[in-house]
Amino acid sequence: VPTPTMNFGCIHGGDNPNRICGQCALEFDLRPLPGMDVEQLRAAIRGKLQPVAERHEVRIDYAPLFPEVPPFEQAADAELVQVAERLTGHRAEAVAFGTEAPYLQQLGCQTIVLGPGDIACAHQPGEYLEMSRIEPTVRLLRDLIRHYCLS
Structure with missing residues (x-):
């Protein structure tokens, strides 16, 4: 994943279509890459917002x-x-979504994100999991348990 991701996922504003909006809230999700300083990213965003606020007197x-x-x-x-x-027969790869993995890693655990879902349909209307993905995942989990707990 070459760049951090940002999603403008939640916008609220106004109370009627025929009135000028007195207030608007934009909530966004920023996901940095390992090694990036979150405060530096936030400062860069503030640096872009301040001139806009001054120009529009807001x-x-x-x-x-x-x-x-x-x-x-x-x-x-x-x-x-x-x-x-x-x-699995697949190479591990970087992805641009968040999980609880960093918290497990902070406990000293080797950690991966692995499962039957498809990120292409996750967190949106009509999210689903194909039934054909369940049994291979159960087999994989059994193999991992066998490797780490029974060997």
Whole structure:
């Protein structure tokens, strides 16, 4: 993933279509890459917003809604990555979505994100999981348990 991602996912404003909006709220999701400083990214955004506010003589309140989710990266040579690649037949790759993985990693666990879902249909209307993906995932989980717990 070459760049951080930003999604403008929630906009609220106005109370009637025939009135000028007195207030608008835009909530967005910013996902940095491992090694990026979240405060530097926030400062860059503030630096872009301030001239706009001054030019239009408006006030822009900019603040995080919750503490940032740390970026996550597991080394490609980690045993868990290599075992998962061998069992699945697929190479691990970077993706641009967030999970709880960095919190598990902070506990000292090798961590990967792996499952039957398809990010192309996740977190949107009509989200689904193909039934044909369940049994291969169950087999994979059994193989991982066998490798780590029964060997």
